[in-house]
């Protein structure tokens with residue numbers, strides 16, 4: 396085998412990745428410009444708010460409460476029995492608000508919302524509904540993409556906030572019920588320990604992850620291949636891309652907010 | 656009014672259009688016939704700018720189709736897609752009056768609904784259908800809703816991609832008459848794709864046969880039967896043997 400072959404493959408992969416980043420960036424800029432310019436489609440926006448926000452609440456709540464509870468047990472079991480009554484609430488609060496709340500909510504949104512957006516838009520593409528939109532003088536970016544991305548930008552931070560609170564409540568439940576902590580002290584420890592920056596970072600992450608999730612669903616949907624297979628590939632690709640990009644963005648944002 | 660000049664389009668190695676030349680006069684009805692997979696739908700989509708041709712020019716009223724205000728350009732067109740392409744998240748009547756519910760042609764809700772019901776009646780659908788969703792309709796009913804949507808805003812130029820496929824003979828007759836009426840009464844310019852020779856005779860002023868990526872024959876419908884063109888003859892009579900291969 397030619398020794399340069401692996402190098403060539405690597406080069407090609409890098410080029411492909413760069414091209415993809417370029418296309419996604421252009422798509423994102425296009426979406427942003429359509430969010431800002433009329434005409435607006437309030438009904439589509441309302442639907443998107445409902446689907447991304449309200450209907451995601453159960454899954455977000457369940458994820459958060461179990462995670463907060465498990466975290467409390469884990470910290471207690473992991474050697475923090477000494478001084479546990481102060482340490483457990485503090486670590487649960489920090490862990491939920493800074494990292495687990497936004498990341499888990501982001502991943503849940505990627506599973507629930509990204510996939511449904513991608514499948515819906517890809518099906519519309521495959522059945523010529525996108526073409527039909529265009530011939531009816533309606534811009535698909537404006538009608539389909541902008542409302543979904545904007546809704547996610549607004550509503551996912553709220554979901555993250557709710558997830559943080561429910562996660563802390565999960566830790567509180569385990570602490571008070573199972574570990575016999577004092578309820579008032581638990582709350583005081585939580586509130587005293589959290590800084591405004593923790594909360595701000597949590598919400599900013601939520602906004603970024605929401606945009607990533609909706610944008611990836613739309614991007615893969617709009618670029619879907621033909622037939623049922625095309626829809627399947629678009630859906631799979633969108634969730635993979637959204638999940639990986641959310642985790643990468645989380646790393647970067649944590650660095651920005653908390654590295655000294 | 657519509658002119659295609661040397662239009663080429665390939666999908667990878669599949670060279671679909673290889674220099675299509677076609678003129679459609681204002682207020683006339685052009686019917687495009689041709690074997691399955693020869694690129695008839697692609698040709699219509701090229702005119703609308705849904706597919707970008709690789710080469711050639713498309714002129715509408717003497718101006719390049721791609722130039723100028725795209726919204727104003729598209730506002731002149733109505734299109735029935737081969738598969739209907741109804742929006743399955745919207746009830747039938749909102750599909751039909753989609754254009755009238757938003758954008759520059761927006762009208763009050765009641766009025767838009769009345770227009771939808773009227774257009775549905777013209778394609779032979781009862782008012783009850785208006786509140787159903789597309790998924791609740793049969794294939795032929797979906798096709799007719801697509802047709803109603805194409806004509807709802809009374810466009811100047813209307814494209815029909817197989818308007819009568821999947822319909823019973825009576826309903827096909829109704830639709831043929833409707834298309835003819837739209838051209839004659841509203842003065843619209845129509846391009847229709849069909850495989851149904853009865854429709855061709857009912858709808859067409861002019862006929863064009865697309866084969867091998869080019870327009871093999873075009874002329875008035877009256878000259879279709881004694882054109883002397885072997886391709887056209889084979890197509891009209893539906894013979895398996897002839898210059899057009901059965902396996903393509």
Ligand SMILES: Nc1ncnc2c1ncn2[C@@H]1O[C@H](COP(=O)(O)OP(=O)(O)OP(=O)(O)O)[C@@H](O)[C@H]1O
Pocket residue numbers: 666669671689690691692693694695696697698737
């Ligand atoms: N978006 C696309 N991507 C790739 N190939 C395409 C695309 N659209 C059409 N084709 C190919 O172009 C060719 C012509 O397709 P087209 O839909 O225009 O056929 P048609 O003449 O309308 O046939 P039919 O009468 O069966 O509808 C086919 O070989 C099809 O596979």
Ligand SMILES: [Mg+2]
Pocket residue numbers: 695696697737816
């Ligand atoms: Mg076709």
